[in-house]
Amino acid sequence: MGAGSPDASGGRDIRDVAVVGAGLSGCLMAVLLARRGYRVRVFERRPDPRLGAGDEGRSINLGLSQRGINALRHAGLLDRVLAHAAPMRGRVVHLPDGDLGYHPYGTSDDQILRSVLRHDLNVVLLDAAESAGVALRFDARLADLDKADGAVTLRFEDGAVVEAGTVIGADGAFSTVRARMQRGEPADYHQEFLPWGYKELSIAAGAPGDRRADPESLHVWPADGGLVVAHPNADRSLTGTIFLPLTGPGGFDALRTPDAVRAMITARFPDLTGLVPDVVEQFLSQPTGHLVTVRTAPWHWRGRVVLLGDACHAVYPFYGQGMNSAFEDCVILDGCLDRNAADHAAAFAEYQAIRKADTDVLADLSAANFVELRDRLSSPLFLARKKADLALNRLLGRRWVPLYTMISHTTTPYAEALRRSRRQNATLAWLACATAAAGTLLIHRLSRQGK
Amino acid sequence: MGAGSPDASGGRDIRDVAVVGAGLSGCLMAVLLARRGYRVRVFERRPDPRLGAGDEGRSINLGLSQRGINALRHAGLLDRVLAHAAPMRGRVVHLPDGDLGYHPYGTSDDQILRSVLRHDLNVVLLDAAESAGVALRFDARLADLDKADGAVTLRFEDGAVVEAGTVIGADGAFSTVRARMQRGEPADYHQEFLPWGYKELSIAAGAPGDRRADPESLHVWPADGGLVVAHPNADRSLTGTIFLPLTGPGGFDALRTPDAVRAMITARFPDLTGLVPDVVEQFLSQPTGHLVTVRTAPWHWRGRVVLLGDACHAVYPFYGQGMNSAFEDCVILDGCLDRNAADHAAAFAEYQAIRKADTDVLADLSAANFVELRDRLSSPLFLARKKADLALNRLLGRRWVPLYTMISHTTTPYAEALRRSRRQNATLAWLACATAAAGTLLIHRLSRQGK
Numbered sequence: 001m002g003a004g005s006p007d008a009s010g011g012r013d014i015r016d017v018a019v020v021g022a023g024l025s026g027c028l029m030a031v032l033l034a035r036r037g038y039r040v041r042v043f044e045r046r047p048d049p050r051l052g053a054g055d056e057g058r059s060i061n062l063g064l065s066q067r068g069i070n071a072l073r074h075a076g077l078l079d080r081v082l083a084h085a086a087p088m089r090g091r092v093v094h095l096p097d098g099d100l101g102y103h104p105y106g107t108s109d110d111q112i113l114r115s116v117l118r119h120d121l122n123v124v125l126l127d128a129a130e131s132a133g134v135a136l137r138f139d140a141r142l143a144d145l146d147k148a149d150g151a152v153t154l155r156f157e158d159g160a161v162v163e164a165g166t167v168i169g170a171d172g173a174f175s176t177v178r179a180r181m182q183r184g185e186p187a188d189y190h191q192e193f194l195p196w197g198y199k200e201l202s203i204a205a206g207a208p209g210d211r212r213a214d215p216e217s218l219h220v221w222p223a224d225g226g227l228v229v230a231h232p233n234a235d236r237s238l239t240g241t242i243f244l245p246l247t248g249p250g251g252f253d254a255l256r257t258p259d260a261v262r263a264m265i266t267a268r269f270p271d272l273t274g275l276v277p278d279v280v281e282q283f284l285s286q287p288t289g290h291l292v293t294v295r296t297a298p299w300h301w302r303g304r305v306v307l308l309g310d311a312c313h314a315v316y317p318f319y320g321q322g323m324n325s326a327f328e329d330c331v332i333l334d335g336c337l338d339r340n341a342a343d344h345a346a347a348f349a350e351y352q353a354i355r356k357a358d359t360d361v362l363a364d365l366s367a368a369n370f371v372e373l374r375d376r377l378s379s380p381l382f383l384a385r386k387k388a389d390l391a392l393n394r395l396l397g398r399r400w401v402p403l404y405t406m407i408s409h410t411t412t413p414y415a416e417a418l419r420r421s422r423r424q425n426a427t428l429a430w431l432a433c434a435t436a437a438a439g440t441l442l443i444h445r446l447s448r449q450g451k
Numbered sequence: 452m453g454a455g456s457p458d459a460s461g462g463r464d465i466r467d468v469a470v471v472g473a474g475l476s477g478c479l480m481a482v483l484l485a486r487r488g489y490r491v492r493v494f495e496r497r498p499d500p501r502l503g504a505g506d507e508g509r510s511i512n513l514g515l516s517q518r519g520i521n522a523l524r525h526a527g528l529l530d531r532v533l534a535h536a537a538p539m540r541g542r543v544v545h546l547p548d549g550d551l552g553y554h555p556y557g558t559s560d561d562q563i564l565r566s567v568l569r570h571d572l573n574v575v576l577l578d579a580a581e582s583a584g585v586a587l588r589f590d591a592r593l594a595d596l597d598k599a600d601g602a603v604t605l606r607f608e609d610g611a612v613v614e615a616g617t618v619i620g621a622d623g624a625f626s627t628v629r630a631r632m633q634r635g636e637p638a639d640y641h642q643e644f645l646p647w648g649y650k651e652l653s654i655a656a657g658a659p660g661d662r663r664a665d666p667e668s669l670h671v672w673p674a675d676g677g678l679v680v681a682h683p684n685a686d687r688s689l690t691g692t693i694f695l696p697l698t699g700p701g702g703f704d705a706l707r708t709p710d711a712v713r714a715m716i717t718a719r720f721p722d723l724t725g726l727v728p729d730v731v732e733q734f735l736s737q738p739t740g741h742l743v744t745v746r747t748a749p750w751h752w753r754g755r756v757v758l759l760g761d762a763c764h765a766v767y768p769f770y771g772q773g774m775n776s777a778f779e780d781c782v783i784l785d786g787c788l789d790r791n792a793a794d795h796a797a798a799f800a801e802y803q804a805i806r807k808a809d810t811d812v813l814a815d816l817s818a819a820n821f822v823e824l825r826d827r828l829s830s831p832l833f834l835a836r837k838k839a840d841l842a843l844n845r846l847l848g849r850r851w852v853p854l855y856t857m858i859s860h861t862t863t864p865y866a867e868a869l870r871r872s873r874r875q876n877a878t879l880a881w882l883a884c885a886t887a888a889a890g891t892l893l894i895h896r897l898s899r900q901g902k
Contacts, residue, residue: 186644186697186741193637246637290637 011150018164025309025326026170027125032334034132045141061231061239063320064114065408071327085114086232094221111409115231145180169307173314181305190295199286205236223268299352303345313359318369358414462601469615476760476777477621478576483785485583496592512682512690514771515565516859522778536565537683545672562860566682596631620758624765632756641746650737656687674719750803754796764810769820809865
């Protein structure tokens with residue numbers, strides 16, 4: 001069946017696909033579909049990033065973990081991406097008193113994360129899509145989408161009209177495809193903003209051996225009412241993100257003068273002033289970004305439209321799983337298309353049935369990790385618990401895998417990871433009780449013998 | 452300060468108000484604002500209902516309870532509305548085996564609900580608004596809203612452009628005012644559809660004394676996988692609503708032939724066939740409505756735009772509080788304007804601060820009451836609990852007020868009502884435990900004496 005020829009239902013060939021959004025998941029899905037023999041066109045509202053256009057105000061440095069690595073391997077693109085990546089073997093915690101803490105990410109060598117610039121990753125994926133025969137159109141901003149059983153029509157702001165057998169919405173948290181697909185349908189939609197925002201900071205490479213800017217670690221500065229996270233780049237510099245409340249004392253709204261910014265940095269992140277001499281100028285010149293969680297259903301419409309990544313499940317960045325989960329979506333959708341090649345309605349329904357419960361859990365975990373990064377990283381009790389987690393993992397192996405490890409270093413479905421973690425915690429509580437009871441009994445016996 | 456003259460901030464007079472939506476809350480708020488001396492214009496996308504246009508497919512019969520009654524009294528409109536209303540003194544439950552149950556709504560004569568046609572109520576409110584000097588424009592469908600600090604501009608689909616100092620969005624669950632007000636803002640938005648829908652049924656007046664169509668009761672038919680609720684009209688007929696799952700066996704999607712509908716009615720609502728001889732024809736000719744819960748924040752923008760009723764808190768109809776809570780919004784907003792006459796930003800912030808927690812609780816209670824009406828009304832244990840509630844109320848008076856009574860027959864804020872109900876339940880559990888303990892102790896003593 002050639003692309004453009006009618007399918008069994010008399011409509012347009014379902015293998016004639018328009019992907020809206022040439023970001024990370026849109027490009028990866030385009031590659032996978034092209035390899036299935038589909039005709040694939042990708043439409044992106046921004047200019048071609050390979051032509052040097054900026055990517056300002058977006059989180060520009062991402063942590064690839066197992067799910068993303070697995071997806072890139074599935075698409076045969078892992079080596080090309082890793083050539084641009086910096087390894088992250090653990091987390092350096094910059095405590096407010098100036099001390100440095102360190103937690104390794106796992107107990108084995110494959111349990112490391114890879115830091116990569118969004119721009120580099122996007123270029124690899126765009127090139128791979130073009131090599132696979134995908135047609136890319138930039139500066140194409142979607143204005144409307146007309147649903148019809150036989151085909152879907154995309155209308156762009158420049159007047160272009162495109163008909164496709166299948167439309168994939170990979171156009172982000174404020175997806176136009178989603179809004180138009182769900183219009184007039186009884187669709188659930190939840191959008192929630194964190195009352196905190198963020199700005200980006202560039203941190204120059206440190207002196208060799210300076211652990212404060214270790215280029216093989218993720219860096220976290222937890223503070224009272226603030227948080228900085230930084231990823232290393234391949235050139236040993238770091239890209240940081242400062243998270244603060246949007247409003248109130250100490251929030252972005254109140255930090256509009258050099259004096260106010262300097263006072264806040266000195267009070268909350270003292271070692272940043274040394275690492276980033278121009279931190280005040282950077283802070284005042286960067287835009288403030290917002291953080292949103294999106295949950296919705298349905299993710300698809302009659303086998304003709306389907307959503308990927310942020311368009312159906314935007315999460316806060318605090319578990320580092322936004323890109324990884326979007327890549328995993330592509331692999332799962334690809335598997336559903338394998339099993340239902342002639343029936344996209346069945347494929348998309350299976351994809352949502354498999355995936356939505358997992359990404360709902362990811363949204364919860366990502367919100368909970370914000371609290372952890374903000375409040376607990378500086379707590380000795382919490383650090384002890386993290387160490388105990390890793391020690392139990394070393395001792396018990398696969399029978400004790402910390403939740404963070406399952407999320408970041410395995411492809412265990414998110415919801416299953418949470419269930420396993422809860423079972424492990426229940427077992428631990430039981431063991432603690434049993435130990436306490438046995439101890440009590442022992443003391444009781446010893447005291448009777450002493451009588 | 453005349454309408455249209457600039458306010459202190461140099462913008463348009465904040466007392467020059469455009470209300471979008473001439474439904475129940477929009478009209479009531481218009482009356483209250485006109486009485487404060489504001490210039491008020493109301494814009495409604497539908498035709499004037501007083502000119503005989505239909506109101507098809509909407510829930511056309513509503514239950515006024517204490518909050519709505521209080522709001523109408525506050526506006527001086529209660530008597531005019533009650534002239535069109537039918538009293539509902541209790542609930543007749545039509546059990547699947549053909550038996551009838553009856554629960555009075557309260558223990559005193561003022562604890563009754565009033566059933567009124569939405570159309571009649573809307574006409575009273577429109578007439579009252581016009582008498583108070585409000586300008587009404589119908590067939591005016593809002594296309595866009597431009598936010599600016601000095602004034603807000605409304606653009607209508609027919610090309611009309613209106614500038615106002617303050618805009619009130621009373622345009623329902625899918626509010627255009629809300630969407631435009633929140634555009635570009637970090638706004639939380641949650642929309643959730645019940646997997647059940649509804650159709651309306653007309654039930655002719657019964658023979659005098661026939662309890663199956665008692666014209667002074669609300670009627671409920673609980674069934675396995677279905678629910679019918681009917682309100683009486685002043686002419687002794689009833690207006691019913693049949694609620695069913697949208698999909699699956701026994702859902703609306705599967706009920707498209709006379710045979711299928713007849714079989715479903717006979718199995719689930721046997722006494723309806725006698726009461727509504729043309730129930731099958733009505734069922735097949737009525738459209739299926741959807742039910743949505745909406746929660747959102749913020750409810751206002753810089754003292755220039757504010758939302759009312761369904762536009763900021765649509766709830767399922769199962770507690771009968773949609774209209775009542777929307778009317779209560781008007782009274783609360785009116786009070787906030789009293790306390791902050793010159794500062795709408797403060798008034799609107801106070802309104803949301805007072806009100807949002809309450810309407811969030813109402814959304815939860817309305818969803819929980821769906822389960823109650825569907826599953827528990829036919830359970831003997833639940834009926835016993837309802838009777839015990841009323842008996843405790845008779846015995847303990849104000850120290851034991853059932854939750855339903857606080858919601859429907861008082862103006863106790865919704866969240867406070869829920870807290871009181873939880874405290875009462877905890878006390879009851881404590882009393883039950885204490886009684887059991889005392890009983891055990893007594894038995895223990897008696898058995899020792901018997902030794």
